[in-house]
Amino acid sequence: MSASRRTSETTTTSAVPHPRATDLLFGHHAAEQALLAAYRGGRMPHAWLIGGPAGIGKATLAYRIARFVLANPDPAATEVKEAVSLAVAPEHAVARRITARAQGDLFALERRINEKTGRLFQDIPVDDVRRAVVFFGSTAGEGGWRIAIVDSVDELNPAGANSLLKIIEEPPQRSLVLLVAHSTARVLPTIRSRCRVLMLRPLDPPAVAQAAAVALGRDAEDPALLAAAAGADGSVARAIALCGGPLLAVRARVTEQLERVPALDPRALHSLADALDQGERDALETFVETVREWLSNELRRRPQDASQLAPLAEVWARLDGAAREVETFNLDRRPFVFAVFGWLAEVAPG
Numbered sequence: 001m002s003a004s005r006r007t008s009e010t011t012t013t014s015a016v017p018h019p020r021a022t023d024l025l026f027g028h029h030a031a032e033q034a035l036l037a038a039y040r041g042g043r044m045p046h047a048w049l050i051g052g053p054a055g056i057g058k059a060t061l062a063y064r065i066a067r068f069v070l071a072n073p074d075p076a077a078t079e080v081k082e083a084v085s086l087a088v089a090p091e092h093a094v095a096r097r098i099t100a101r102a103q104g105d106l107f108a109l110e111r112r113i114n115e116k117t118g119r120l121f122q123d124i125p126v127d128d129v130r131r132a133v134v135f136f137g138s139t140a141g142e143g144g145w146r147i148a149i150v151d152s153v154d155e156l157n158p159a160g161a162n163s164l165l166k167i168i169e170e171p172p173q174r175s176l177v178l179l180v181a182h183s184t185a186r187v188l189p190t191i192r193s194r195c196r197v198l199m200l201r202p203l204d205p206p207a208v209a210q211a212a213a214v215a216l217g218r219d220a221e222d223p224a225l226l227a228a229a230a231g232a233d234g235s236v237a238r239a240i241a242l243c244g245g246p247l248l249a250v251r252a253r254v255t256e257q258l259e260r261v262p263a264l265d266p267r268a269l270h271s272l273a274d275a276l277d278q279g280e281r282d283a284l285e286t287f288v289e290t291v292r293e294w295l296s297n298e299l300r301r302r303p304q305d306a307s308q309l310a311p312l313a314e315v316w317a318r319l320d321g322a323a324r325e326v327e328t329f330n331l332d333r334r335p336f337v338f339a340v341f342g343w344l345a346e347v348a349p350g
Contacts, residue, residue: 017215019059019151020108021099023090026211026236027203028057032086034198035065040080045196046171049153051184052200053296054289055235057211059151061200062178063098066106066147069176070094073143107135107148111155114328122324124150126159133163136172144174152180153187161188168194182292185299186313202234211236216243233293247286250275254290262345269341273334284333288323291340292316298347311347318343 025032031050038044048065050058068086071094072079088095097103109128111120132148140146148167150156156164168177168191179195181187203211206220209229213220215236224243231248232239242248253272257265276283295316302308319340326336 019063022060027207028200040075047168047177047195049179049195049197051181054182055237056202058180062149105141105146107132109150123155123157129160129163147176149178154182165191183296185309205229208232208239212239250283250286251290258294262348273337276333315343
């Protein structure tokens with residue numbers, strides 16, 4: 001069951017298989033083993049917050065544990081005790097149903113496609129979250145488990161986050177909520193405190209290249225792919241997007257200006273805005289994702305108290321809101337670029 005529809009088997013980066021259709025996990029062995037040990041030990045928390053930068057495999061891991069639990073509903077079963085990973089054969093009935101979005105005991109919350117623009121909405125509406133409440137109130141299927149995946153919790157609006165909190169506060173028996181978060185610092189403290197937090201680190205460039213090569217059907221030693229992997233900061237999805245060349249150049253230009261803040265170079269920002277206006281449709285998304293990555297790094301680096309984190313969280317929210325308006329109304333990129341870097345300059349270390 002899914003509350004939204006992305007493209008049938010891919011994410012917004014067309015070459016990237018959707019996590020529900022991905023049976024391989026690169027890296028994150030320790031995280032996978034932690035999930036497996038918790039499940040077969042009979043001490044599975046009802047809610048997990050899987051955190052880390054975008055595109056490193058968090059949703060893939062979430063679908064991997066969901067697939068495993070639904071395929072092996074008894075934690076005490078011999079198959080679970082002898083399992084060395086969370087892998088489920090692609091031909092297994094549960095794996096096939098999840099890929100086809102026909103697994104009744106799995107509810108997926110993710111952004112929906114805006115039919116007017118053909119691109120994803122910026123957030124997950126509260127009505128979709130409320131359908132998850134109904135889902136957990138329904139009768140479970142043959143295995144007795146009900147599982148929800150939220151990909152990602154960062155994309156919930158405030159009303160949606162509060163509705164999700166109600167689910168986590170009063171979970172039914174044999175329920176599992178898997179929250180994917182690109183920045184755990186931005187997750188409501190009341191949600192975060194009720195979850196087992198599992199942080200994933202960015203993949204190293206060789207692992208990124210290997211994963212991207214599998215997705216693209218290319219040689220992992222392809223020079224263009226290696227260059228994209230080196231500039232992807234551990235994100236397979238970003239490496240695939242960058243493989244085309246122009247987006248790699250956009251990312252490099254944004255990164256160069258981010259390294260300057262709080263100093264600003266108006267001429268360079270004008271040139272960058274022109275590149276976004278004249279570039280392909282994913283250029284704006286590449287800009288936004290690169291800025292989000294900068295903010296995410298700052299959130300991790302700074303002391304974990306409200307006075308340090310609140311200004312960064314506010315900039316993140318302003319960035320998302322402004323990007324939504326630019327995309328929806330096809331606005332000039334120049335005011336947007338200057339506004340974003342102005343906000344960053346205000347919160348950048350002196």
